[in-house]
Amino acid sequence: MPKYGFNTKAIHAGNTSFQPDSMSTPIYQSVAYPYLDAKEAAAIFTGEKPGYTYGRWDNPTVEVFEKRMAALENTEAAIAAASGMSAIFLLTHHLVAAGDNVVSSNRVYGGTFGLFNVGLPKMGASVNWVTNPESIDAWAAAITPRTKFLFVETPSNPSLFIADIPALAALAKSKKIPLVVDNTITTPALQQPILLGADIVVHSTTKYICGNATALGGIVCGPQELINGIRQNGIRYLGPAMAPFNAWLNLNGLETLALRMDRHCHNAMVVATFLEKHPKVNFVNYPGLESNPYHHLIKPQMKGCSSLMSFELKGAYEQATRFIDSLAIITHATHLGTAKSIVTHPASTTHSAMGEVEMRKAGISPSLIRFSIGIEDENDLINDLSQAFDAIDKEVKVKDDLSANTFPQAY
Numbered sequence: 001m002p003k004y005g006f007n008t009k010a011i012h013a014g015n016t017s018f019q020p021d022s023m024s025t026p027i028y029q030s031v032a033y034p035y036l037d038a039k040e041a042a043a044i045f046t047g048e049k050p051g052y053t054y055g056r057w058d059n060p061t062v063e064v065f066e067k068r069m070a071a072l073e074n075t076e077a078a079i080a081a082a083s084g085m086s087a088i089f090l091l092t093h094h095l096v097a098a099g100d101n102v103v104s105s106n107r108v109y110g111g112t113f114g115l116f117n118v119g120l121p122k123m124g125a126s127v128n129w130v131t132n133p134e135s136i137d138a139w140a141a142a143i144t145p146r147t148k149f150l151f152v153e154t155p156s157n158p159s160l161f162i163a164d165i166p167a168l169a170a171l172a173k174s175k176k177i178p179l180v181v182d183n184t185i186t187t188p189a190l191q192q193p194i195l196l197g198a199d200i201v202v203h204s205t206t207k208y209i210c211g212n213a214t215a216l217g218g219i220v221c222g223p224q225e226l227i228n229g230i231r232q233n234g235i236r237y238l239g240p241a242m243a244p245f246n247a248w249l250n251l252n253g254l255e256t257l258a259l260r261m262d263r264h265c266h267n268a269m270v271v272a273t274f275l276e277k278h279p280k281v282n283f284v285n286y287p288g289l290e291s292n293p294y295h296h297l298i299k300p301q302m303k304g305c306s307s308l309m310s311f312e313l314k315g316a317y318e319q320a321t322r323f324i325d326s327l328a329i330i331t332h333a334t335h336l337g338t339a340k341s342i343v344t345h346p347a348s349t350t351h352s353a354m355g356e357v358e359m360r361k362a363g364i365s366p367s368l369i370r371f372s373i374g375i376e377d378e379n380d381l382i383n384d385l386s387q388a389f390d391a392i393d394k395e396v397k398v399k400d401d402l403s404a405n406t407f408p409q410a411y
């Protein structure tokens with residue numbers, strides 16, 4: 001639907017004429033699709049006749065979601081998966097064989113880090129991490145003759161690194177390998193990597209696309225040949241198909257995506273500005289702030305910075321946990337990208353298994369808080385944060401020098 005705008009496509013693209021029609025895409029809660037006769041079954045299997053075969057490979061509801069995502073990400077096709085991680089795994093499994101290599105930014109979601117670090121060696125393949133992904137020369141130096149793709153997550157979770165997509169795309173083209181962009185945090189409402197030169201886009205649709213923490217999902221958007229290959233030789237044998245109900249929930253999310261992203265961006269800017277000025281905050285990582293080192297990359301490639309940020313409290317572990325426990329509206333959970341504002345304390349939850357030394361290397365201090373700003377009323381968010389800042393002093397006896405930012409004994 002090239003002639004239509006983003007919001008029209010987010011509501012209409014990929015619609016198939018179901019009979020009888022319905023205002024919302026029907027949920028085909030079925031794993032198989034009875035054939036008229038044996039001749040029709042054979043023709044569907046050879047591809048001579050369009051039709052559906054088995055729920056692990058195709059489903060009419062999931063197909064609408066795939067077509068809509070392809071339209072929004074400007075690709076020929078897309079294949080949905082059970083989760084973001086299974087989408088990234090399906091793509092990796094399809095493109096990489098024993099002896100091959102992947103070059104990736106090291107600022108990626110922990111699951112992706114594990115897949116490349118542990119999963120690739122299990123496949124007899126390897127990863128070359130780019131530890132200073134701001135440098136295009138560092139990317140170029142990491143590429144080997146067996147490198148099958150470049151992988152970048154931008155903005156990255158949780159460090160908020162922003163890549164220069166056109167520069168990376170030019171490098172990938174010069175080496176004749178695809179550039180894969182994880183576009184989970186911005187979504188196509190704010191950033192369209194294919195228009196910036198990337199070749200393949202992946203998502204955890206679990207986050208902003210679904211938008212209310214109700215359904216896991218993932219998707220790979222790319223050229224038809226690639227998507228056909230993953231369908232024929234990946235999802236068919238490996239099995240992580242998206243459930244029809246989850247496709248329906250994700251389709252509902254897409255209808256309001258751009259509206260929600262605008263509000264996420266607005267609220268995030270208000271909150272980041274408030275936090276940056278707050279006397280109890282050391283620093284805020286949010287690319288929308290002018291003080292952010294990646295700020296100059298925003299305008300050329302993004303319509304907005306989305307709503308993921310992190311900030312460090314002046315204090316230590318106890319101050320951070322007390323702050324989180326004092327929040328009233330803002331939810332404490334391991335998630336991001338939903339209507340509800342969510343805080344996560346990496347040192348006590350998502351990253352605690354790393355231990356203090358590795359956490360420090362990854363820039364995770366005991367008082368670092370990850371924050372996904374929702375779409376509530378901005379004043380209520382500021383008031384909630386203010387009372388939680390006040391509660392730190394009231395309830396916590398500060399034993400140590402605050403500037404030490406120490407981990408508790410358990411670490």
Ligand SMILES: Cc1ncc(COP(=O)(O)O)c(C=O)c1O
Binds near residue numbers: 112182
């Ligand atoms: C940027 C990014 N990519 C991929 C994933 C994995 O997605 P899922 O949880 O849907 O498997 C996540 C999850 O947090 C993420 O933040």
